[in-house]
Amino acid sequence: MTVYFTSDTHFGHGGARGRFRRPFDSTDEMDAAMEANWNAAVAPGDEVWHLGDFALHMKPDAMAALLGRLNGTKHLIAGNNDGPPTLALPGWASVGHYAELTLDGIDLVMCHYAFRTWNGMHRKALNLHGHSHGQLKPQPRQIDVGVDVWNFRPVTLADLIVPRPRRKKAPEGDALL
Numbered sequence: 001m002t003v004y005f006t007s008d009t010h011f012g013h014g015g016a017r018g019r020f021r022r023p024f025d026s027t028d029e030m031d032a033a034m035e036a037n038w039n040a041a042v043a044p045g046d047e048v049w050h051l052g053d054f055a056l057h058m059k060p061d062a063m064a065a066l067l068g069r070l071n072g073t074k075h076l077i078a079g080n081n082d083g084p085p086t087l088a089l090p091g092w093a094s095v096g097h098y099a100e101l102t103l104d105g106i107d108l109v110m111c112h113y114a115f116r117t118w119n120g121m122h123r124k125a126l127n128l129h130g131h132s133h134g135q136l137k138p139q140p141r142q143i144d145v146g147v148d149v150w151n152f153r154p155v156t157l158a159d160l161i162v163p164r165p166r167r168k169k170a171p172e173g174d175a176l177l
Contacts, residue, residue: 003103004042004072004154007051007079007112007130008146009034011066012058020133020148030152035069037153042071048154049099051130051145052079052112060085067091075099079112079130103157114142128160 010016011034014027024030042048054076055063067074067089075094078087087095100119101108107125109118114129114136121127127142134149143160147153 002043002046002156003101004046004048004156005051005110005128005145005160006038006048006147006150006154007144008053008133008148009050009055010053010081011055012062013056013081016056022148022152031066034147034152035066037151039069039071041153041155044071046072047075047093048072049075049077049101049110049128051077051110051128053081053130054079054086056081060089064089064091077110077112106157106161108157114139114144126160 010020011031012027016022017024017027017030022030024033048070055066058066063086068091073093074091076082076087076092076096077099078095078097097111099110101110107120107123108128109115109120109125110128112129112131114132115127118127119125121141124141128145129142130144130146132144133146134144136144145155145160150159
């Protein structure tokens, strides 16, 4: 079993395409791409932690059908756009506003929102969050797991902890690399 993380799918939310500059021509195309990406990455026996903002402007039966088509055992950490119908979907293995998990010896503190401080941060615990759609300046041990950051798919802890190249400061007068 592999554990995956994701956030801010905003299934059914046409406004997400423009607001977050998503490269899709329609909401249906966006939803289909994210569903395909999810199921290409996640096997039925895997586990997925969705850190909020699952879907907007969808009827409960359509959300339930979509959730049922997505592979894996799914946990929801509620986001600001997850109303009572989303929280009540029968496809969630658990629903909460906050969770802590130790995976591969790494302590994870999960919430829809990025924290300024969190449990275990001085013992190298990671804060996994969504909500910001890649717009927050990265902080040490704090990772945005949202689809806008990770090519519209769930990601593993191994994906999240691979060092990413830092932007180098360019010489005076040159653009940033």
